[in-house]
Amino acid sequence: MGSAELLQYVVAGFKSGAIYALVALGFTLVYGSTGIINFAQGEFFMLGGVLSVFYYRLGLPLLLAALAGVVTTAGVGLAFERLALRPRRDAGALVLIIITIGGSMVMKSLTRHIFGPDEATLPEFTPGPSIAFGGVAIERQALWLWGLTIVAVLALTWLYRKTRFGRAMRACSLSHDAARLMGIDTARVVMVSFGLAAALGALAGLAVTPLTQTAWDVGATAGMKGFAAAILGGLGNPVASVIGGLVLGLLESLSVAFLSSTYKDAIALIVLLIVLFLRPQGLIGRARREKV
Amino acid sequence: MTSDSILAVERLSAGYGRVAVLRDVSVDLAAGEMVALIGANGAGKTTLLRSLAGLLKPSGGRVWLEGADVTGMAPERLVRQGMALVPEGRMLFGPMTVTENLLLGAHSRPRRDESVRTDMDRVSALFPVLVERSSQPAATLSGGEQQMLAVGRALMSSPRVLLLDEPSLGLAPKVIADIFRVLKSLRSEGLSILLVEQDARLALRHADRGYVMRTGEIALAGTGAQLLENDDVRHIYLGARHDSRG
Incomplete structure (x- = not known):
């Protein structure tokens, strides 16, 4: 295999990796504020694509349709937390996780019912031929994906580190009781983190739609990959989730290059299992310390 | 009563x-x-x-x-x-800095409350060691320093x-x-x-x-x-x- 060809696989890996990273960020946000895994995260990815297509077909300009897709999905995320999870918030993590699984089924079925079973797509954000770079062809949409991922990570880091609300979010992720004693409305923090997680998932789902198409059933795979990426990097740490996403995308792509495309989708599961066995805190994450 | x-x-x-x-x-x-x-x-x-x-x-x-x-x-x-509580076991936000813990203590107060600054100075005067430790994660403080931080954090709500x-x-x-x-x-x-x-x-x-x-x-x-x-x-x-x- 020539080096240009290998490089092409690396580019492809980072392309999927950026998607996984955005989905993983959603897992990380919700895990941070609630301690639960939101198995409906993949459906936010799906809704982002399907709803953007819907708005685009209504006649909205592409970027406006995309924005509307993100905002509507964020609304679904907020409503899901408020209506399905908050009423049972004292029920324990297992119950809440099962509610998210149920929620994912409901979102999927309703989407199929409302928008139909067919695959759909969006035009590329900036149509045009791929850009040749060092013997490698990079699709313009891939640049959008990377750009959006970088912006999302920077925005989240800024929110976490520099804002009063981000400080409250971090406090919540450490102890709800202690956060409430500070006067933090933990219920609101949890709801907002669902909204943000949904927006990030939607962003990934619609940005990749021009490359892969979307449909009511694309959420499960995206969710699984994003979950594996979040675990690989280390749950609860935004930067780690992004690195986890990129590494996972790269591993998948290299497995296609050196093994066979048959194993591509198994890679995420294998990575998930290996990490959980050998390094449950993830590549970047530190072992959970005793809270002081 | x-x-x-x-x-x-x-x-x-x-x-x-x-x-x-x-x-x-x-x-x-x-x-x-x-x-x-x-x-x-x-x-x-x-x-x-x-x-x-x-x-x-x-x-x-x-x-x-x-x-x-x-x-x-x-x-x-x-x-x-x-009403502010300094809870059993202190319940500090361990990975967050001393300053962040104190600011969280003031979270209940209005965003632009000028007296937060004054109270920060007051807590610093009561527990000067917290000033030296201001950018350290709370979890790295000694037990005594952590207790001072816990009290200081509660005071930041102006109880x-x-x-x-x-x-x-x-x-x-x-x-x-x-x-x-x-x-x-x-x-x-x-x-x-x-x-x-x-x-x-x-x-x-x-x-x-x-x-x-x-x-x-x-x-x-x-x-x-x-x-x-x-x-x-x-x-x-x-x-x-x-x-x-x-």
């Missing part, structure tokens, strides 16, 4: 699930007073403070804060009403009633003395303090008044000096040998 009490607890009952821990507990605290709550492990002292701070919903009784009924109010609202759960636990005598000196100076500035202590002698020596809790009820009440003189208290809580009632 006396007319000048800032905090009045009337026949409060609370527990976990079906297990009743507190039964008909009545306690009051006057403005600018330091009151100690002593008693054996499991007597219900921590449960009482948790109920007062809103972390636990009482199953019966009333709590009045500055004349307003605050029974069952959520902790995030109570702290805005002027009128401060509840403290075992501030001396596990600390060196010199650090304990420092913390009690700060508490007494806060009291002299008008803060009302309700203090749970395992170390009964220490607590009663510094407090204006005390209550002795036994199996979820108030067994005795009196001034610090009276309780220190009381035979039962001396026998059971002040290190004399335990008798059959112990």
